[in-house]
Amino acid sequence: MARFDGKVAIVTGGARGIGGAIVQRLVSEGAKVMIADLNPSAETGENVAFVKTDATVTEDVQAAVKATLDRWGKLDILVNNAGIGALVETPDMEEDVWDRVFAINTRAIFLFCKAAIPAIREAGGGTIVNIASISGLGGDFAMGAYNASKGAVINYTRSLALDHARDGIRVNALCPGLIATDLAVGAVTDPVDAAFWFERIPLGRAGRAEEMAAVAAFLASDDASYMTGSIVTADGGITAHTGQPNAPDRIRQRKLRTQ
Template identity: 40%
Template sequence: MLLEGKNAIVTGGSQGIGTAASLELAGEGANVCLTYRRHEKEALEVVERIEKMGRKAICVACDIAVFQEAEAAVNAAVEAFGRIDILVNNAGMNWDGVCWKMSEEQWDRVLAVNLKGYFNFTRHTAPLFKEQKYGKIVNVTSINGLRGKFGQTNYSASKAGIVGYTKAVAKELGAFGVNVNAVAPGLIETAMLKNSEAREKIIDLAMGEMALKRLGKPEDLAAVIAFLASDKARHITGEVIKVDGGQYI
């Protein structure tokens, strides 16, 4: 197993990509602390599934945009596991609208969650990684942070910010043996997509762009996250890996 004896934090682990990443990391041998904001029942179910694999797991309620709540979540993980080896910054949100109609609240909240939230967790784990001379950070961005998307100026800006943030943090922590990378999904089959009133239209548009002509699953992204969190990727840092079925090209 790639991650035997490692301990991970996954933000937004109660559903979608976060759940798949939590289960994939556990399947590769890691203990997992997952955060959630609203979906406690789902988070507890993920914890139960991980424990059935023979791994340790906890879930922590946390608004990742709040600095002190991120600190408390990291402290809870350290208390539960003794140390942290892996951070997966995954939790995020969208609140769409064209720029001439977007409210200040829409802009501020999406940037606070999608960008500041990543800083908050990195800020509280980076000193631990520095001290132990080891750590893996995997940030979930989006191909829409690389190309922009109509009606998503706030989301695209936040995800583009993660790209620059990933590269800067990789430079800052590289001397301490810490790898920092990002994955950029295209359209992924998540609960958000399933519940969308425009689901079929969204899928049709994405399929028209995809080289592979298949809809991505959370597990497709989770496998790449687990690889980047492992020592198999020890000489990769500052990279953004697209997991999009060729949608970007």
């Protein structure tokens, strides 16, 4: 028996990238999945459906939940994956950029949770997985809006977990690091940029969307039945580092230069 046999899920931003990989993973393990995205998805069929959704618009979100219930009769899993970033320092940031980042990264999660929790409660409980970021755990250069919005996702996850444990609903967050998706193509394809990034990642590479999907599926499954309010990093070891220089490596390099 697959872990998600008989389960129904919604994945926001599920048309591509990490969201697309999560959809594929859930379906491969028996789930029926509704993709809620502005972009159409090629992943449709008996067990996968698509509903065009602006996750920042209340009516769209409610319609996505209704479409899921109309098609499969219940809802067990919500994966809030939709998100965007912005690389700009605060004095140069237009107000609508800040507002847009927060609308997609935080308001959308609120709207989907508000619409989905009653349905998940009616199903007898279930799980919510919020895709946050290691950028919600610390600061980055010129990423104030993204940092702030993902930090909000992390603490909102904890609050949701407290409020809905009594409903049998577990709520956890996944914090990816650098993942090789279309959004990160510039950081992983150019050799100079790749070296710049990878030297900061202990595992020495970008993560794959499929690896994030594996963690998200774990959090959504009964294998994580005693986890709620957890903030899980999958970042190749970046957040294990204080940021101090690699002194042993400098010592090794110095010895090599003197030989």
